Amino acid sequence: MRNALFALFILTLFAPASNAQQQKMVKILVTSPNIEERAYLAVADVFAGSIIRELNRKGGLEVVSREKSEEWLKEKGKEAWAVDNRELARETAKALGADIVIYSSLSRSFNSFVYSMAFLEVERDVIQRVLNGSFNETASPSELGRLVGLEMKKLVGYIPLPSEIGNQGLAIRQETVDPDNLPRRAEIELPRMDQYGSAEQVLSYYRVFPGEVEFMKLEMDQQITRVQFEDQDIDSELMRVFSRMQMYGEFALRYNMQAFLIKNCSIRALNVLLANKIPVFFTGDDGNISLLTGYTGLREDGYSIFRTNFNDEFDSFFLTQRRLIAVMIILPKPGRKGGISRDFLETAVSRYHNDWGKSPELVELKEGIFDIISSGMGEY
8 A cells, every 4th residue: 555655656746747737838820921923932931931940049939830821721722822911810820729920921023022021919919010021033042041030030029928928018026126225227128129119119128019000009199288287498399298208108008007207307216217127208309208228327416327228328417407397107017027006106206306496296197098099090
């Protein structure tokens, strides 16, 4: 009896984990490029093979066999290169259990091939990016491979972690930095800037990817500001900046984020925010919105050298009252990666008066103007 129990213990100890216990890997399907003529099959194979090679280089992914998608399409009475739209791409990916599908098309234009490549999240049905380009018909496989490699560098940043499939952002605790004991140096490593600017850069930093069609809404020039500024120095240029900031903040609200405008911000409050890994939008040159990402050489008197997302550096004296009348921060809600409570933010910000004798004030953005903006834009 004792031997039987011991044997049972050993079997239990070394038994393979169940599917639920095993670490899930993100599954990606690369479909055969949609082509106009069979004569382009060889080029299409090199194109798709280059995409798959780059994904395998990244590692930590499960790339679904392209042959499986071709077999599934044939069962449906379609050609192996039939995937030319998001509906069929998503249907194929779901049938094969893929989390992501990258589908593409190739067409001939004079002496060049023109391509289009789309990255689609299957569960959320969200296109993160559509990349368009071309290459010469005489391009060698190695040249085409290099081209695809450069394009894939733009896409791999959108590949979610296993825990993020259908649930953006990681549910982990965020520890805060003591406002009275800040480090001399703080640096936020943001992902590279893409076509939708600093707002997309910040959301990507927090692992939130709304998709290309959603970001198009930020390109609409809205002049709506519900937050009131009583300061007589507020002119039309600053009002445009505040309107744009509010658009960024209210856009983020749609993705379970929190956003705050800070009236009359102080330089010390900026240090507290950056030390807690919170990028800060502020009024830059020529009425543009700039993004602070870190500081160095913090002294006891609060002097430091600030850095922006373009790696520009300037000292504390550059941040004049006009640039600090209002700044904005976007971050996840408490309990999620990068999330910090409003109570902490309010306490950390309001305790440090600025150089003009005004107390910084935290103003939470709650309403969403994007809920009334028509989303009837064409999608790939």
